[in-house]
Structure formats: C-alpha cells, structure tokens
Amino acid sequence: MRPDTYAYYPGCTLHSTAKEYDVSARLVCHKLGIKLQELENWTCCGASSAHTTNELLSIALPARELQAAEEMGLPLAVACALCFSRLKHSAYELADKEKLDLVNELLGKEFHNTTEVVHLLKVLYEERDAMTVSRPLSSLKIACYYGCLLVRPQEIVDLDDVENPQIMDQLMERLGAVTVDWGFKTECCGASLPLTKPEMVLKLSHRILSQAKQAGADCVAVACPMCHNNLDAYQKDMKRKYSDKFELPVLYFTQLAGLALGFSPKQLLLDKHFTSPLPMLRDKGLADAGIAIKV
Amino acid sequence: MARTGVFICHCGTNIGGTVDVSKVLEAAKSMPTVAYVDDNTYSCSEPGQASIHDAIIENRLDRVVIGCCSPRMHENTFRKTVATAGINPYLLEISNIREHCSWVHGDDKEAATDKAIELVRMAVAKVASLEPLFSRQVGLTKRALVIGGGIAGIQAALDIANADYEVVLVEREPSIGGRMAQLDKTFPTLDCSACILAPKMVDVAQHPNITLLTYAEVQDVKGFVGNFEVNILQKARKVDHIKCTGCGTCWQKCLERTPSEFNLEMGKRSAIYIPFPQAVPLKPVIDTEHCAHFKYLEAKEEGRDLPDCNICQQLCPVSAIDYEQEDQIISERFGAIIVATGYQTFDHSVYHEYGSGRYADVITGLHLERLLSASGPTGGEVIRPSDGLLPKTVVFVSCVGSRDEQKGRAYCSKVCCMYMAKQAIMLKEHDPEVQCYIFYIDIRAGGKDFEEFARRAQEEYGTLYLRGRISKIYQEGKKLIVCGEDSLIGRPVEIAADLVVLATGMEPSIGAAELAQRLKISYDTNNFFIEAHPKLRPVETNTDGIFLAGSCIGPRDIPESVAQGGAAAAKVAALFSQDVLTTDPMVATIDPMLCSGCLLCTQVCPFNAIDTQVTRDGRTIALVNETMCKGCGLCVASCRFGAADLRGFTQQQILAQVTSLWR
Amino acid sequence: MNMTGTIKPSPSSDLQNFVESRSGQKVLRCYQCGKCSAGCPASYVMDMGPRQIMRAIQLGLREKVLESSTIWLCISCQTCSARCPNEIDIARVMESLRWLAAAEKSEPAEKDIALFHQLFLTLIKRSGRVHELSLGALYNLLGRHPFANMKRLPGMLARGKLSVLPPRVKGVAEIRSLFAKVKAMEKEHQKREVE
Known part of the structure; x- marks a missing residue:
C-alpha cells in the first residue's frame, strides 16, 4: 500500500523564488488525494553551504527535520532536489551509531x-x-531534466539511473506528453553558483538548453528549484552571450502534471517564470486563452 | 617392525634459516620406528636424491619421511627416488616444514623448530601405518575433441591431426573462423586477416583426420582422461551437407533479408545463408526464424495465413534442402578435450555516458573492422552508419569495458591499444584526409614490433594521441562531441567527431561458465577459464585430459592464440603417445559390508566417480570408479556409516598422525 | 598545474591519511585516467582539475591542494564519483579537503564562494531559514561587488518571488543552540588536537 499522507518539507526556496513549485505540488497532491502535512517550524537543511564547510552541521541540520517527521510517524516528502539530497545524505551518515548519538546530543x-x-x-x-x-x-x-542531486550518488539517493533516468519521462508520457531522448538529463547546470560564478552557470545551463532544443523539445521539465532558476532566469543573458534565436520554457514537473489534471495556468503560477511558457502552451492548445502575461 | 628413514631438507636457507635442522634430526632419532636420520642442503637436487637412495639401501629402510617443501612441489620427485631404491612409492610421507612452518614463522625460530619437530613426528606416525599402493592401467581413446573453431581451435585441430590422431572440431556457428575471420588487417604486419586464415580453414575441411561439426554444441561430458563420453548437439541445418555442393543458388535466390550477425547487423543476409564468402564449410544453413517457409508453417499452426515459399528447395540442383531435418545428438568417445571457445566484445550498452547505442555513429572497433574489410557490408568503404557520409574526424575511445571496475571489468584487454593504432593507420590509408584521435590511459604495446608500430601510427600517420579517459559523448547537430581531458597538459578537451570508435574489450564468449560446469573445469569471476598453473601449466586445466587454448583463458592476440593452440595440441599428442594410462591409486574405497546404500556419496562426488552395484544378497551399494576418482575425500566425510575410506589417507592413518601429538 | 620548482613527493602523507579517514576513499586507487576532470562541469575554470588534486594528494602536496581553487569550485554534482572507473567518490574527497581547509582557516582561493557559504550559514543561524534578499544584499556588500546580480532583482520582486522581510520561524532558538554546540565541540576538538 502506498501511503496517502506524507510529512512535507518544502525547503527555503519553495517559500520564495520557487513558490510556483510549492503551489503546483500542493494542488496536484490534493487532487490525487495525497495529504501533505508541512513540518511545523521547519528550518533550512543547510544546503550546499553546510555540507561544503561544516561536516557536523551538514548532518545535524537535516537530522532535525528527519526527527520531526519521525515524531509524526510519516514518510517525509521533499520537493527540492537539494534538500532531498541533503536529507538522504544525513540519513545515510546516521546509519553510523556513533554519529547518530552525537547528533542526538x-x-x-x-x-x-x-x-x-x-x-x-x-x-x-x-x-x-x-x-x-x-x-x-x-x-x-x-525534455525531462533531472539534474545532479536527484540521482547521484545512486547508492544513497536510490531514485533512478545516474546517466539516463526514466521516471520523469514515464510520468510525463503517462500524462500524454512525448518525451525526447537526449544526453543531458543529468549534466550539471551550475547549481548554487549563480551569485558567485554567474558566467559558469550561464555556460553550463546554456549547453543543457541547446541540447534540449536540438532534441526537439518544446519545453524542459525540472524537479529542482536551483535547476529551474539557472535554466529559466538567465535565458536573456544567454541570448546576448551566445546569440541564440530560441527561448525554451522551463516548467516544474508538478506544473505539467497540474495542467494535465485540469488546473489552469494561473492556478499553477505559470505566469511567474522569467521565460514565459504561456505563448508556447497557447500554441499547443494547453493554455486557456485570455490569461494576461504579467511581467 | 618398520625401519623408517627421516630426511630433513634445509632448502638452502628457506627452511634451514628458520628451523634448527640439527634439533629436528636429534628429536627424530628417538621417534618410534625411526632407524636413520640425515639432512640435505637441497634434497630435490641430484646429490640430494642420490644420498636418500643410498641411505635406503645401506640401512635397509622400508619407509621414508622427508621434511621439506609442500608435497605439491616434490612429492612425485621423491616417490620416484624411493622407488628406484626398491620401496613402494606410496610408503613415503612428506612433512611440509617450509610453507607450513619456516615461511610463516620466520620471526620465531624456536617455535618454528618445535613445530617442525611435531610435523615430522606426525609424518613418522603416519608412514608407519601406510600400506603399499599400486597403480592400475587403463586404455585410452586416441581421438581428440576441440571445442571452438576460431584460430586457436583451428591450430590445435590441425596440429593434432598432423600428428596422425583423429580430431573432431565442434563449432557453434555455421562456419569456423571465429573472430579472426571478422578482422580486416592484423597488427603489426598488416597482413590481411582473412587471407592468412582462409587457407588454414580449408586445411581443416580437407584433412582426413579431422571431422568438422559446425552448427553444433557440446551438450554434456562424462568420463575421465582417455575415456571421455561426449554428447554433441548437431543443430538442424535443414540442408543435407552430404548432398550439398555449395553452388550458391539457394542463398542467391532466397528472397528474405535479415541483418547479418557476421557484419554486426550493418549488412543483410538471406534466410538460407553462409555467414561470409570464405565460410568453411561452404554449405548453407537455414535460419528458421527468418525463413518464409518456416514462418508460413508456424502461422498455419496458429491458424493464420501467410504465403509459403520453397524457392531454395525448388532450385537446388542436388535436392539438398531438407525442411524435415531435425536436431541430432552425436555421441562420441574422446581421449582428450581442448577448449578454445574464444571471446566476444564487451557490450557497451552499460556506458550510458557514451550513449549506450543511442548514437548511430558511435561504433565499436569490431564494427570498424567490418567497415574496413573489402568483403564487409560497404565493400571496404568506411562510412558513417547514420548518413553514409565519409568521416573526416575519427575519435577512438580506449578501455571501454576494460580497466573499469565500476563496469565490472578490472582487467586490461591487451589488444585494444594495438588494434586502435592499426585502425588509425588503415583509416588514413583509405582516406588521407582523415584525422584520427586516440584517447588512451596508457599505450600498452608490449610485443614484438608493437611499440614501433604504435609509433608509426603517430609519426607517419599523424594520429594524435591524447592521454585521458573519455567522460561523455553527445550529439551536436551532425557531430559527436567527445569530452575528455588531455591529462598531459591538464585541461579538459572536446573534439567534434564524425565517427567515434569505442575500443570495446574482450570478454569470454557467451555460455563459457555453463560449458566450464559441464566440463568440470574452473573459471574466474570474469568467466575466463583457469589454467592449472598460470606460468608453468598455461594450457592445462586441473582436470586431466582437458586443455585450454586462446582467449577463453584471458585476452590473447592472434599469435598467442596460435601458439596456445599448438601447445595444447602437443599436450594431447604426448598423452596419446601412451598406449595405456596409469591411474593414481590414492582413491576412495567403499567397504561393501558397512555401506548402507544411502548413496549420499554419489550426490556429493564432484567427479561422478561413484557408481552403484547390487550385492549377491540383493542390496544396492556404492562402488568407486577408480579411474574417475580424484581422491578428494568428500565421500569419506559424508559417509555416515564409515564405509568410505581414502587410500593413503585412511581414517586409521590420520588417527595415527593425530594421536602421535598426545604424549 | 600552475607550478614551478621541484616536487618532493611524500608517500602516505598526513594529507592523504586525513582524506582517507574522513572521506572513506582510498586515494591510491586512482590511476590518473582523467575521466573525472573530463566530465567535471567546473574543471575548465579550476586551476587544477580533480585528477590533479587526486595526484597531488598521492604526492602529499598539502599546500597546493588546500590553496587550489578546485576545492571551492567543486559544486558537488558528483559526476566524477558516478563515472570513476575505480569507484572513488571524488566529490567526497573534495568535501573532506574543504573541511580541512576550513578547519585550518587557510586563505580560500575562491574568496567569494567561501564568503557565500559563510553568509548562508549565518542567515540560517539568525533566522532558521535562508532569506534570499538578505543573502544577496550581504554578499554584495561584504564581497565588495555592490551591483552583482541586480539584473534579476526587479523581475523577482515583480513576480512576488522575494519577500522583503526575513521569515519568522519558531525553531530559531533550537537552531542557535545547535550552532553554539557545534562550535563548542569543534573548539574542544581542536584543543585536543593541539594537545
């Protein structure tokens, strides 16, 4: 039996830059009868920063959230791929009894x-x-884009194949879409470096988008707020730097699922992206006409 | 009363440097039955053996204990020594005071000496209770079975046949020739592979001593050296090869087209086919899966309607087409078996980072061989499989399925470095505008003229070698982008290629492990067969009478495979030069009075060496087949009634050894 | 590798021992094939690629490793680990090197990245969650690049994606106590190491 109720950890970005991910996830889950109980008073998992600089914090911060879910007696559903990765890593490390005792202390x-x-x-x-x-x-x-943290390392996150994962593709195909076979499903987009190394993020993300475009995709589906930000928000800069002719909308897989399940683009906050998917969706007969594109 | 002689070997300083030999001799003097003690610097040397021989005669000794190295090393040597002095060779006991003592206790000389004394004491106790044993002689069938018709098997079959013994060569495919038949040129001489192989294939077909069974597989093997009983499955060819003249009418007129396995699916073949023009035998088989007649028959059975076709049958001038032909079991006796089942190339579909087959223009080295070959699917023109254009930039990727533990292949496949160099040279010969890049980790060119050849690929043919393993390949328009690192300069490098060649490594042919189980020979974690000794017995197995040759043992190139085929043949010829075989008398026995007939021993015996017999009072009991028994002792350990025993290691003899320690 | 001078290799160095014990990876398994550097999305901006870092650890070149930009430019995408033919988790090796660099307070080759991570943690400590506007503002101010990344700010605000005020979470007290305990523990640990 699959559980119908999950503890839910949105993570910092889903309350700010990635609120459309949060909103669409909740809508879709609600429609499917899956209850998401948000952890009360959740705090940050520590993200790349804790894990980059401080081993103890990188285990202890996610452990706090894991503990809260344990107290609720529920499996913990996570939307952000980075949070997911950190929580999984922490649980993996805590299989070591010594570390678990230390974290409890x-x-x-x-x-x-x-x-x-x-x-x-x-x-x-x-x-x-x-x-x-x-x-x-x-x-x-x-073009289903999984990024790094969702699939690597396989022995810890155990979600899908590391080079050619399939589950998002299969989900999208179930919703009627055609998915493209392409080689950049798990290449890195630049992750947490847009503030510090913007030119690197631009290069890496541009390569991913042009590969998706070449494979014939109308849009890219993602499952990570960092990936979304890197692929969506910098397309104007890419156009300038690489003199591209194309724009490629980047949508959360939950938004695409929401569309298929009948929600309106507005409900799914499809008007919040930097690279608007609305003209494309209208072309494809998937957006109800009359939605104003607010920028 | 027995008169035992104890001889302690110093083995230079191997034993003498750790064990105080004089103390051991002193202690041995007072052991029961010991009539003489002596030591030797090297007992196995000629003077060492002579002194043992003389001491036996001078002191009228009737049993001998030698404290020396492992019996695996020199037990046979010393059995001969004592036999020349008139003692039954099985009244000798080796006390292993080197591997079991001096080598492992080098840091404690006193304890090592004490242990050596105890080991010698045990051997003395056992030798006193030994009984003389006598070998038996059995006849042998002087006919050899060679499994696998690649270059190693072909060479082995020819050499045995030329020594005037009969050979049956079994090949699973419709033609002999193996992988070598698929290659274009061979390194480092650039001989045409087919041109040097084809005459040998024809020799096999014409040799009066060779029976060639193609499209056949070994099904099961019983028996032992000199007397193997083998069942061979002859798959139905649906063509009577006695009548067939190989005129070619059938395969030229057949209307079906299906991908050719020989050309790695890059070209087509008919449903009745020979795999390649130089095939031996030059007689076709019908691939019933793709033949319209058999599809029609199958459909009819299922109540569907399909047009029938029997054009081959109609046009065959000698009425050789036989749709009714069935699989057949051929049972034969052999005195020896040579296994030469060869290799296949690593399946690169596990390399998702290289596209796992997603990109049509990412091919393997073997594909390129077919493209380079004048008899290949393109008549020797190297074109991109995707669009038929001529590639100008070709990138080679080393170590695909070699030196990669993550992909389950830790070993080096040995031939790839050289075949890449050869292919780069050939590509340039075919089209001077081609630029080849080879990404390598190390250039392994250890072989006669190999290094010079690899240097030519660079200096004369301008192949650019880049040191680094490829991380990823992806398509960008019509180009393939190959991502690597030039690790000599330490920067990432990307090359936009027209064609990428993966140097896929060698792995044992499919079914190798199953065959090994049928033959009861050992194989390693990669399913390569294991030699009896990697250096000193490289073409023998631990099962007497079964020999190995070629790349079923590990990656081998052509000259090595030929050499091993010849070596295995020489072993077989030496075996067949005897008229009888002498069996080892140290085998199991079953006491018919104690055997309850539970026959558990027949199940545990790994050598099928236990038969049954019915006693005069009507009981079914176990009976050891002494020629098949290897003396492993499993039956002794499993017998609940104490009926089984092992000659030379009887319960009583082992007990005597153990009790000697209780003083 | 940007190096001058002669290398003095020190096999089984303290550096190698540290990396092996903290990352659980056997450094000597690396045979320098370069598949890590070839697939690393950041290697083109690194002063030493991941392969060279592995080599430098094998040689015991402590300063070169800790002063490299590599350890800070590694984004932990783990492509190297996923593809390593010798199954070395190179990303974990990088992680252990950053811990060592942070513990030794050596001058990071990529100051901005180090600053970013430091600010990120400060914000977690202060309010439990990360307030992206504050993170951006502090980073620009302290990193002395006041106008970096301003281009997307109006768009973010217009889309309602950035709140002006930091989030308020009840768990902050817990988080502060956690940070304090971790710091105390690390001090204790360092003291013991010095002794």
Whole structure:
C-alpha cells in the first residue's frame, strides 16, 4: 500500500523564488488525494553551504527535520532536489551509531533515524496509473531534466539511473506528453553558483538548453528549484552571450502534471517564470486563452 | 617392525634459516620406528636424491619421511627416488616444514623448530601405518575433441591431426573462423586477416583426420582422461551437407533479408545463408526464424495465413534442402578435450555516458573492422552508419569495458591499444584526409614490433594521441562531441567527431561458465577459464585430459592464440603417445559390508566417480570408479556409516598422525 | 598545474591519511585516467582539475591542494564519483579537503564562494531559514561587488518571488543552540588536537 499522507518539507526556496513549485505540488497532491502535512517550524537543511564547510552541521541540520517527521510517524516528502539530497545524505551518515548519538546530543532530542525520505517526483511517479488526465499533454514534446542531486550518488539517493533516468519521462508520457531522448538529463547546470560564478552557470545551463532544443523539445521539465532558476532566469543573458534565436520554457514537473489534471495556468503560477511558457502552451492548445502575461 | 628413514631438507636457507635442522634430526632419532636420520642442503637436487637412495639401501629402510617443501612441489620427485631404491612409492610421507612452518614463522625460530619437530613426528606416525599402493592401467581413446573453431581451435585441430590422431572440431556457428575471420588487417604486419586464415580453414575441411561439426554444441561430458563420453548437439541445418555442393543458388535466390550477425547487423543476409564468402564449410544453413517457409508453417499452426515459399528447395540442383531435418545428438568417445571457445566484445550498452547505442555513429572497433574489410557490408568503404557520409574526424575511445571496475571489468584487454593504432593507420590509408584521435590511459604495446608500430601510427600517420579517459559523448547537430581531458597538459578537451570508435574489450564468449560446469573445469569471476598453473601449466586445466587454448583463458592476440593452440595440441599428442594410462591409486574405497546404500556419496562426488552395484544378497551399494576418482575425500566425510575410506589417507592413518601429538 | 620548482613527493602523507579517514576513499586507487576532470562541469575554470588534486594528494602536496581553487569550485554534482572507473567518490574527497581547509582557516582561493557559504550559514543561524534578499544584499556588500546580480532583482520582486522581510520561524532558538554546540565541540576538538 502506498501511503496517502506524507510529512512535507518544502525547503527555503519553495517559500520564495520557487513558490510556483510549492503551489503546483500542493494542488496536484490534493487532487490525487495525497495529504501533505508541512513540518511545523521547519528550518533550512543547510544546503550546499553546510555540507561544503561544516561536516557536523551538514548532518545535524537535516537530522532535525528527519526527527520531526519521525515524531509524526510519516514518510517525509521533499520537493527540492537539494534538500532531498541533503536529507538522504544525513540519513545515510546516521546509519553510523556513533554519529547518530552525537547528533542526538547536539539536537537534544531522541531520534532513531527511521524516517523514509521520498522525492515528490517518486510519489507522483508511483501514483501515475491512478491519475485521471483531463487535459492530455499530447501536443507537447518535453525534455525531462533531472539534474545532479536527484540521482547521484545512486547508492544513497536510490531514485533512478545516474546517466539516463526514466521516471520523469514515464510520468510525463503517462500524462500524454512525448518525451525526447537526449544526453543531458543529468549534466550539471551550475547549481548554487549563480551569485558567485554567474558566467559558469550561464555556460553550463546554456549547453543543457541547446541540447534540449536540438532534441526537439518544446519545453524542459525540472524537479529542482536551483535547476529551474539557472535554466529559466538567465535565458536573456544567454541570448546576448551566445546569440541564440530560441527561448525554451522551463516548467516544474508538478506544473505539467497540474495542467494535465485540469488546473489552469494561473492556478499553477505559470505566469511567474522569467521565460514565459504561456505563448508556447497557447500554441499547443494547453493554455486557456485570455490569461494576461504579467511581467 | 618398520625401519623408517627421516630426511630433513634445509632448502638452502628457506627452511634451514628458520628451523634448527640439527634439533629436528636429534628429536627424530628417538621417534618410534625411526632407524636413520640425515639432512640435505637441497634434497630435490641430484646429490640430494642420490644420498636418500643410498641411505635406503645401506640401512635397509622400508619407509621414508622427508621434511621439506609442500608435497605439491616434490612429492612425485621423491616417490620416484624411493622407488628406484626398491620401496613402494606410496610408503613415503612428506612433512611440509617450509610453507607450513619456516615461511610463516620466520620471526620465531624456536617455535618454528618445535613445530617442525611435531610435523615430522606426525609424518613418522603416519608412514608407519601406510600400506603399499599400486597403480592400475587403463586404455585410452586416441581421438581428440576441440571445442571452438576460431584460430586457436583451428591450430590445435590441425596440429593434432598432423600428428596422425583423429580430431573432431565442434563449432557453434555455421562456419569456423571465429573472430579472426571478422578482422580486416592484423597488427603489426598488416597482413590481411582473412587471407592468412582462409587457407588454414580449408586445411581443416580437407584433412582426413579431422571431422568438422559446425552448427553444433557440446551438450554434456562424462568420463575421465582417455575415456571421455561426449554428447554433441548437431543443430538442424535443414540442408543435407552430404548432398550439398555449395553452388550458391539457394542463398542467391532466397528472397528474405535479415541483418547479418557476421557484419554486426550493418549488412543483410538471406534466410538460407553462409555467414561470409570464405565460410568453411561452404554449405548453407537455414535460419528458421527468418525463413518464409518456416514462418508460413508456424502461422498455419496458429491458424493464420501467410504465403509459403520453397524457392531454395525448388532450385537446388542436388535436392539438398531438407525442411524435415531435425536436431541430432552425436555421441562420441574422446581421449582428450581442448577448449578454445574464444571471446566476444564487451557490450557497451552499460556506458550510458557514451550513449549506450543511442548514437548511430558511435561504433565499436569490431564494427570498424567490418567497415574496413573489402568483403564487409560497404565493400571496404568506411562510412558513417547514420548518413553514409565519409568521416573526416575519427575519435577512438580506449578501455571501454576494460580497466573499469565500476563496469565490472578490472582487467586490461591487451589488444585494444594495438588494434586502435592499426585502425588509425588503415583509416588514413583509405582516406588521407582523415584525422584520427586516440584517447588512451596508457599505450600498452608490449610485443614484438608493437611499440614501433604504435609509433608509426603517430609519426607517419599523424594520429594524435591524447592521454585521458573519455567522460561523455553527445550529439551536436551532425557531430559527436567527445569530452575528455588531455591529462598531459591538464585541461579538459572536446573534439567534434564524425565517427567515434569505442575500443570495446574482450570478454569470454557467451555460455563459457555453463560449458566450464559441464566440463568440470574452473573459471574466474570474469568467466575466463583457469589454467592449472598460470606460468608453468598455461594450457592445462586441473582436470586431466582437458586443455585450454586462446582467449577463453584471458585476452590473447592472434599469435598467442596460435601458439596456445599448438601447445595444447602437443599436450594431447604426448598423452596419446601412451598406449595405456596409469591411474593414481590414492582413491576412495567403499567397504561393501558397512555401506548402507544411502548413496549420499554419489550426490556429493564432484567427479561422478561413484557408481552403484547390487550385492549377491540383493542390496544396492556404492562402488568407486577408480579411474574417475580424484581422491578428494568428500565421500569419506559424508559417509555416515564409515564405509568410505581414502587410500593413503585412511581414517586409521590420520588417527595415527593425530594421536602421535598426545604424549 | 600552475607550478614551478621541484616536487618532493611524500608517500602516505598526513594529507592523504586525513582524506582517507574522513572521506572513506582510498586515494591510491586512482590511476590518473582523467575521466573525472573530463566530465567535471567546473574543471575548465579550476586551476587544477580533480585528477590533479587526486595526484597531488598521492604526492602529499598539502599546500597546493588546500590553496587550489578546485576545492571551492567543486559544486558537488558528483559526476566524477558516478563515472570513476575505480569507484572513488571524488566529490567526497573534495568535501573532506574543504573541511580541512576550513578547519585550518587557510586563505580560500575562491574568496567569494567561501564568503557565500559563510553568509548562508549565518542567515540560517539568525533566522532558521535562508532569506534570499538578505543573502544577496550581504554578499554584495561584504564581497565588495555592490551591483552583482541586480539584473534579476526587479523581475523577482515583480513576480512576488522575494519577500522583503526575513521569515519568522519558531525553531530559531533550537537552531542557535545547535550552532553554539557545534562550535563548542569543534573548539574542544581542536584543543585536543593541539594537545
């Protein structure tokens, strides 16, 4: 039996730059009868920064959230790929009893490391056969982009193949879409470096987008707020730097699922992207006419 | 009363440097039955053996204990020594005071000496209770089976046949020739592979001592050296090869077209086919899966309607087409078996980072061989499989499925460095505008004229060697982008290629492990067969009468495979030069009075060496086949009634050894 | 490698021992094929590629490793680890080197990246979650590049993606105590190491 209730850890970005991910995820889950109970008073997982500079914090910060979910007795659903990765790593490290004791001492709590961490992509993938598709995405060619943290390292996150993962593709195909076979599903987009190394993010993200475009995609589907930001928000700069002619909308997989399940683009906050998907969706007959594009 | 002689070997300083030999001799003097003690610097040397021989005669000794190296090393040597002095060779006991003592206790001389004394004491106790044993002689069938018709198997078959013994050569494919038949040129001489192979293939077909069974597989093997009983499955060819003249009408007129396995699916063949023009035998088989007649028959059975075709049958001038022909089991006796099942190339679909087959213009080295070959699918023109254009930039990727533990292949495939150099040279010969790049980790050119050849690829043919392993290949328009590092300069490098050649490594042919189980020979974690000794017995197995040759043992190039085929043949010829075989008398026995007939021993015996017999009072009991028994002792350990025993290691003899320690 | 002078290799160095014990990876398994550097998305801006870092650890070149930009430019995408033919988790090796560099307070070759991570943690400590506007502002101010990344700011604000005020979370007290305990523990640890 698949659980119908999950503890839910949105993570910092889903409350700010990636709020459309949060909103669409909640809508889709609600429609499918999956209850997401947001962890009360959740705090940051430490992201790349803790793990880059401080081993103890990189384990203890996610452990705090794992402990909260354990107390609720629920599996923990995570939307952000970075949070997912950090939570999984922490749970992996805490299989070491010594580290677990140390973390319990730091947190002042009793944690047994029993929380099952699942990514929302896996949750929806498991539910795919139960979905009632009211607006099939049949006119849409999607390049599914998984990024790094969702799939690597396989022995810790255990989600899908590291070079050619399939579950997002299969989910999108279930929703009626055509997915493209391409070689950049798990190449890095530049991750947390847009502030510090913007030119690097531009180069890496541009390579991913042009590969998706070459493969014939109408849009890119993502499952990570960092990937989304890097691929979506810098396309103007890319145009200037690489004199590209194309724009390629980048959507969260939850937004695409929401469209297929009948939600309106507005409800799914599809007007919040830097590279608007609305003209493309309208061309494909997937956006109800009359939605104003606000910039 | 036995008169035992104890001889302690110093083995230079191997034993003498750690064990105080004089103390051991002193202790041995007072052991029961010991009538003489002596030591030797090297007992196995000629003077060492002579002194043992003389001491036996002078002191009228009737049993001998030698404290020296492992019996694996010199037990046979010393058995001969004592036999020349008139003692039954099985009244000798070796006490291993080197591997079991001096080598492992080098840091404690006193304890090592004490242990050596105890080991010698045990041997003395055992030798007193030994009984003389006598070998038996059995006849042998002087006919050899060679499994695998690649270059190693071909060479082995020819050499045995030329020594005037009969050979049956079994090949699973419709033609002999193996991988070598698929190659274009050979390194480092650039001989045409087919041109040097084809005459040998024809020799096989014409040799009066060779029976060639193609399209056949070894199904099961029983028996032992000199007397193997083998069942061979002759798959139905649907063509009577006695009538067939190989005129070619059938395969020229057949209307079906299906991808050719020989050309790695880059070209087509008919449903009734020979795999390649120089095939031996030059007689076709029908691929029933793709033949219209058999598809028609299958459809009819399922109640579907398909047009029938029997054009081959109609046009065959000698009525050789036989749709009714069935698989057949051929049972034969052989005295020896040579296994030469060869290799296949690594399946690169696990390299997702290289596209795992997604990109049509990422091919393997073997594909390129077919493209380079004048008899290949393109008549020797190297073109891109995707669009038929001539590639100008070709990138080679080394070590695909070699030196990669992540992909389960830790070993080096040995031939790839050289075949890449050769292919780069050939590409340039075919089209001077081609620029080749070879990404390598190390250039392994250890062989006669190999290094010179690899240098030519660079100096004369302008091949650019880049040191680094490729991380990723992806398509960009019509080009393939190959991402590597030039590790000599330490910067990432990308090359936009028209054609990428993956130097896929060698792995054992499919079914190697299953064959090894049928033959009861050992194989390693990569399914390569294991030699009896990697240096000193490189073409023998641990099973007497079964020999190995070629790349079923590990990656081999052509000259090595030929040499091993010849070496295995020489072993077989030496075996067949005997008229009888002498069996080892140290085998299991079963006491018919104690055997309950549970026959558990027949199940545990790994050599199928236990038969059954019915006693006069009607009981079914176990009976050891002494020629097949290897003396492993599993039956002794498993027998709940104490009926099984092992000659030379009887329960009583081992007990005598153990009790000697209780003083 | 940007190097002059002669190298003095020190096999089984303290550096190698540290890396092996903290990352759990066997450094000597590396045979320098370069597949890591070839696939690393950041290697083109690194002063030494991941392969060279592995080599430098094998040679015990402590300063070269800790002063490299590599350890800071590594984005932990783990492509290297996923593809390494010798199954070395190179990303974990990088991680252990950053911990060592941070513990030794050596001058980071990539000051901006180090500053970013430091500010990120400060914000977590202060409010439990990361307030992106504050992160951007502090980074620009302290990193002395006041106008970096301003281009997307109006767009972000217009889309309602950035809140002006930092989030308020009840768990902050817990987080502060966690940070304090970690710091105390590290001090204790360092003291013991010095002794």
